[in-house]
Every structure is written in C-alpha cells, then in structure tokens.
Amino acid sequence: SQTIHQWPATLVQPVGSPLSLECTVEGTSNPNLYWYRQAAGRGLQLLFYSVGIGQISSEVPQNLSASRPQDRQFILSSKKLLLSDSGFYLCAWSIQSAGNTIYFGEGSWLTVV
Amino acid sequence: QKEVEQDPGPLSVPEGAIVSLNCTYSNSAFQYFMWYRQYSRKGPELLMYTYSSGNKEDGRFTAQVDKSSKYISLFIRDSQPSDSATYLCAMSARPLAAGNKLTFGGGTRVLVKP
Numbered sequence: 076s077q078t079i080h081q082w083p084a085t086l087v088q089p090v091g092s093p094l095s096l097e098c099t100v101e102g103t104s105n106p107n108l109y110w111y112r113q114a115a116g117r118g119l120q121l122l123f124y125s126v127g128i129g130q131i132s133s134e135v136p137q138n139l140s141a142s143r144p145q146d147r148q149f150i151l152s153s154k155k156l157l158l159s160d161s162g163f164y165l166c167a168w169s170i171q172s173a174g175n176t177i178y179f180g181e182g183s184w185l186t187v188v
Numbered sequence: 189q190k191e192v193e194q195d196p197g198p199l200s201v202p203e204g205a206i207v208s209l210n211c212t213y214s215n216s217a218f219q220y221f222m223w224y225r226q227y228s229r230k231g232p233e234l235l236m237y238t239y240s241s242g243n244k245e246d247g248r249f250t251a252q253v254d255k256s257s258k259y260i261s262l263f264i265r266d267s268q269p270s271d272s273a274t275y276l277c278a279m280s281a282r283p284l285a286a287g288n289k290l291t292f293g294g295g296t297r298v299l300v301k302p
Binding site: 081107117118119121124134163165167169170175176177178179180181182184 | 220222224229230231232233234237239276280283284289290292293294295
C-alpha cells in the first residue's frame with residue numbers, strides 16, 4: 076500500500092529564516108505531488124504541484140518555492156520566511172495515470188515569529 | 189463568488205443523530221466529487237468518492253450528487269463523538285492526471301455531543 080511521510084510535524088521559525096519541508100511517498104511510482112497550505116479557519120490553498128522530476132507548477136505567487144529532486148520526493152522551501160507564511164502545510168499525492176483523488180500527509184505546522 | 193461553497197458551521201448534533209452536510213458549486217463541468225474528513229491538526233483523509241450523479245453508500249456514510257442543481261451532500265447515520273471533525277468537499281472537472289486539480293470547499297466543522 077502507498078504511504079506518504081511529511082516532516083517536520085511542527086516548527087517555529089523566526090522571520091527571515093529559511094524553511095525546508097520534506098515529503099516522500101512510498102509504494103507508488105511517478106505520482107503527481109502537491110503542496111497545499113491551510114491557514115487557520117480557511118480552506119486549502121494549492122501552492123505547487125508536480126507531474127514529474129524537476130517539473131514544478133506554481134499556483135500562487137509567493138515567498139515559497141518547491142523542488143522535486145527524486146520521483147517520490149517533494150520539498151517546499153523559502154529563503155526568508157514572512158509572518159504571513161505561518162500555517163498548516165500539507166503534502167499530497169495522486170496516481171499519475173488515472174487517479175481522480177488525492178491523498179494527504181499528516182501535515183506540518185509552521186509558526187513564524 | 190467562490191467556485192465551491194460550504195457552510196463553515198459548526199454543526200452540532202447529539203450522538204446518534206444524522207449529520208447532513210452539503211456543498212454547492214458553480215462550475216457545471218465538475219464531475220468528480222469527493223468528501224474528506226479532517227481531524228484537528230491532522231491531514232484530510234478521503235471518505236467518499238463519486239463520479240457524476242447519483243448516490244453512493246459506504247457503511248454509515250452516504251454521498252449524493254445532484255448535478256442538475258450543482259449540489260452535493262454527505263450524510264452520516266448514527267453519528268458518534270468520533271465523527272467530530274471538519275468535513276471538506278472537493279471536486280474536479282477532469283481526472284487529476286496531466287496536472288488537473290481539485291477545487292475544495294472551505295469545510296464544515298461538525299460536533300457530535302455524547
């Protein structure tokens with residue numbers, strides 16, 4: 076069966092510091108990968124998605140970037156965090172060829188202070 | 189106007205009652221519909237998936253799609269305190285292959301009181 080791992084689960088970072096959130100998927104090959112953000116009391120906002128290694132699409136102009144160095148690895152980064160980057164970040168995957176649903180990781184809580 | 193509308197709640201019901209949740213949408217091209225359950229500080233988990241119109245039942249959960257009214261529903265029978273969570277609807281017009289994406293509702297918070 077497929078599993079998705081996301082870390083760290085919780086982090087508190089000062090304004091202006093860098094960020095790296097990592098996500099890996101096991102049990103499937105060539106998945107679509109996604110990064111979402113869920114601000115407090117708000118819905119899910121798609122930040123980035125990837126259909127393959129090195130292929131990243133950005134949905135919202137922002138202070139964040141994403142990379143996919145390996146087939147099942149997806150990384151969310153920032154060079155300098157802003158207070159507005161605080162939120163709950165979720166990695167997700169879907170089957171490349173025929174999937175109609177996405178599956179989420181456990182999420183990473185980021186507080187920028 | 190949002191593409192998918194969902195009452196944020198909270199919806200409070202006594203244990204054993206039927207929970208009724210719904211979403212309305214504006215894009216008539218949507219044909220893949222999902223419901224996710226999200227516990228506090230956890231990632232959403234897929235509950236139900238429905239293609240096009242009709243009903244689907246899975247245990248205590250029933251999902252309904254009315255494409256003519258652009259309206260989807262989720263019913264939870266014999267609700268339990270463990271059903272207390274936020275329920276998110278999601279939908280898409282095309283399969284997620286080739287970069288197509290889901291559109292989510294904002295979620296409805298449900299509280300089931302013992």
